[in-house]
Amino acid sequence: MNNKEIEDQIIKNFQQDEQMMILVFAQWCVNNQLNPTELYSRAYPNQAANYALQQGIDLTVPKEESETIADDTLLNVLALYSNEDLAFVVTEEIEKLKKKNSTL
Template sequence: MDQKQLEEKIIQRYQGEEKMMILVFAQWCVNHDLNPEELYLRAYPAQVSNSALKEALELVVPKEEAGEIGDETLLGVLSLFGNDDLAFVVTEEIAKMK
């Protein structure tokens, strides 16, 4: 495998993991009766539309069918991908719930 192929493989893997992070975020929102698109827009107002979030929304299940996603789990996943602005908005929502 040459350098270019290796770089492409790393990028593809990162993008796949990023999609999983977005799915975890979207499912956590649904589980807490929150609109993922609204929270995302609060965190990133310049990004009116996010195709990865739209894809994730097609995969989420009703909260009655979903497994529990802990607040700390979500915040940890967001942190791994450097989504500090989104983590801040999520933290605000967590505080409102308590």
């Protein structure tokens, strides 16, 4: 492989991993009855519509068909991609969910 081919492969791998991060986020939202587009918009209010996010949302399954995604797992995945703003919004939602579940 020449340098250009190696660089292209690294970019392709990063994009695939990033898509997996988006899918984990979107599925976590579905599993917790949250709107992934709304959470993403709160984290990045100045960003236009996100095609990759929509692709991730399209790949989600109903909560009943999904494995549980632990809160810490999602936060760690977001941290891997330096998605601090989205992790902050997710953390706020985790706290809300914990309060809601403790009152049930």
